[in-house]
Amino acid sequence: MDDARQPAAPVQTLSAKQAEERLALLRQYPTAFDLRERARKRMPNFAFEYMDGGAGEDTNIKRNWAALDAVELAPRYGRVISPPPADTKLFGRSYAAPIGIAPIGGPGTAFPGAEAHLARAAQAARIPYTLGVLSGIEVEKAAELAPDVLWYQLYRFSNNDHKIGLDLVRRAQVAGVQALVLTIDTPVRTIRPREVRSGIVNPFKLTMRLRLDAMTSPSWLYALSQAGIPRFVSLRQYMPANISLADAAAFIRREQGGAFTWEEIAKYRDHWKGPLVLKGVLHPADAERAVAMGVDGLFVTNHGGRQIEALPTSIDALPAIRAAVGKKATLIFDSGIRSGIDVARAIACGADAAFAGKSFLWSLGALGAKGPGHLINVYSDDLRATLGQLGCANVDDLARITTRHPGAWKREDFGE
Template sequence: MNLQLYPTAFDLRARARKVMPNFSFEYMDGGAGQDIGIKRNWDALDAVELMPRYGRVVSPPPVDAFLFGRPYSAPLGIAPIGGPGTAYPGAELHLAAAAQAARVPYTLGVLSGIDVEQAAKIAPDVLWYQLYRFAKNDHKIGLDLARRAQAVGVHALVLTIDTPVRTIRPREVKSGIVNPFKLTMRLRLDAMTSPRWLYALAKHGIPRFVALRRYMPPNLTSLEESAAFIRQEQGGAFTWEEIAKYRDVWKGPLVLKGVLHPADAERAVALGVEGLFVTNHGGRQIDALPASIDALPAIRAAVGKKATLILDSGVRSGVDVARAIACGADAAFAGKSFLWSLGALGPKGPAHLIDIYANDLRATLGQLGCMTVGELSTIGKRHPGAWTPEQLAG
């Protein structure tokens, strides 16, 4: 029934808009400025054309993939999402469970409602972990979080480098969301329009920074006090020297999230970084950046096969996953659309969306005449928005 009613990610988005509180939908859907960055990501992906080849029988081809030497059911994953509980209370539990069941990577964000130890129990085979910069006391908090992730078997550590400052997201502001999140009277009245969101809130409570609780003074009990502590400890972008420090501590695959310039990609690889998220943060930080897909080919040309590349930002379908791989990625991750799925269908949403992506990718491969995911890199493509060396030098 879900497949009939909601066959695409955009159908889930439309449903979420109808049934969720307005502030919840605005949080999960909005970006920086006038949402131009979000539109640019979508338009740039839509502009990539793939040339099919016919003449051989292609029964539904496999879409399994290897990332950092580990097998997954498809070259797609769930990107780290900051504060997903604001969009849907308990989001991390449902995302982790769906990813584990489907065998696709789930990247838990550090500012989440569950800690890495709990996530590892739910998704032991597919768990990645994302960190922001906690630089005080020689990165005491950040490095300890990395060690905790290592101890519970996290498969990849992701350092986010593209959030040096917090920017304004107008749709969130207009909807009444305050930082830190607080259920004001305005938001309470808004939430009363959505029984599903209220039920999830009653079950899971107001989202809290669970992973960081052990580092806070014991007298900090309120959400506001916890948020103030985090603002004091966290901020800025990782420097190259700091990335090298994490490389020394972390023994598994190290991934940088937020790379758009090939020179940054080359420097990261020289430090021993194995993976790069090519992303403009989903258009949520500043809407003047290039579309992620348009930056991807130059990065692949710069690093060759020395790094695993993950396209993030704007991915809405299996066709988009195929476009990303054809243009140089090893996989494509999505974040926003998984919040849509939770808003639309609750706990059942993420699993349904993974099926949408995988089935669409399988059909796309067959239509293009590809026997495997790897053959996408060999087909003809037209990518009008790709950045050129001359533009990068300018």
């Protein structure tokens, strides 16, 4: 699917009232961390801990942030720069900014109905939205809400020669999904202590403890009354009719698990006719192998620090990945984005775009349905200001900005 066949919808023109509301929100919540603090106060504790926490004691989340903060960008002056545009192209399609919404596991636990709100906001802003397979809406519904910007993420469903996984690919193709994302960095599920301490059980169930916790958050309860308890809607047609939530979770545990093998990635490459993206690449050798077998793009990510604490930070691994694949693949940076400056840092270090997940959940917790659109504005405005301050006329100019990146891994650091 390319621009000539299906152009992306233009960004909506704001009315005077909408512009006033946007400005008021920007004054009240000018950063992602302002939204985080607002969300902490408005959400049930278990919902905040689920969306905000990571593996272990959040060590890799903190390291992702610190590594991004350490990247310095040297500006170039001497020409007149008007407020520059932030539009870009990914896989031949135009987007309003090199910013996207990353796949998020079980976002409905953090904020009921999250997927629909995220899809609508991404469509309105014309940035990519990656729907996760373990979601609260079907891919077909997401395609109705975000027809011009929808990407789709899959985990490994290998039983019966990938019967479910390949049928999900078929459905995504029919729905008009623009890019298929295969996640490879979750071979096993690790423990997230903040979730455990908050009382979350797997499968998710509103225990008495969680119900009492939820009573402190009228906004979350109202969202739950509208969207219902999060269920695995995308997979419902593969399960027995009227299956309970517990049995549905058991079904998924039987069907889904492990990381895609290279042979399986090749199988999905054969079945999927659009751009194929591999999510979770941190080693240059894996990047080279993926590109050699026809993968079009790579998510350079350590899963946002939510799987294991010992991984390299995503920004530190990024330059070596870019050096390994050159211009043969589109690189999506993910893990730790908190600002438009972070987006600029990622692109200057080798990415084509930067996606965020956690902060979009913060935005929902803080402002409900208005949150994702507001955060997109925060990131986009900050990115344009950063481009202008650096002397960049557009996003592509970031590739020519001199960087100082003290934590960057070199190709030889990875060995063979």
